[in-house]
Amino acid sequence: MSRRILVCPVCKSTDVELDTGGVSGKYFCKSCGYIGSYVLEMTEGEYEEMLKMEKIESEHKDEK
Ligand SMILES: [Zn+2]
Numbered sequence: 001m002s003r004r005i006l007v008c009p010v011c012k013s014t015d016v017e018l019d020t021g022g023v024s025g026k027y028f029c030k031s032c033g034y035i036g037s038y039v040l041e042m043t044e045g046e047y048e049e050m051l052k053m054e055k056i057e058s059e060h061k062d063e064k
Contacts, residue, residue: 005047007040008032012054014047 006016006027013031016039027039042050 004041004043007042007047007050008034009036009038009040010034012050 005014007014008016008027008029008031011029011032011034013029015030016027017030019026019028019035026035026037028035029039
């Protein structure tokens with residue numbers, strides 16, 4: 001079993017909290033200021049995998 005973490009869909013930060021104590025049902029990203037009802041939810045393993053993929057993608061962008 002793995003702990004599930006919330007991830008900001010904009011900046012991929014895990015610094016995401018339920019806004020105003022969960023009253024609005026929206027999430028707030030402390031890293032980029034994103035507020036919305038949609039966030040990514042994944043295990044730590046999946047998160048690490050995503051960061052790895054993003055790193056590969058950005059390295060490919062630098063190659064051109
Ligand atoms: Zn964010």
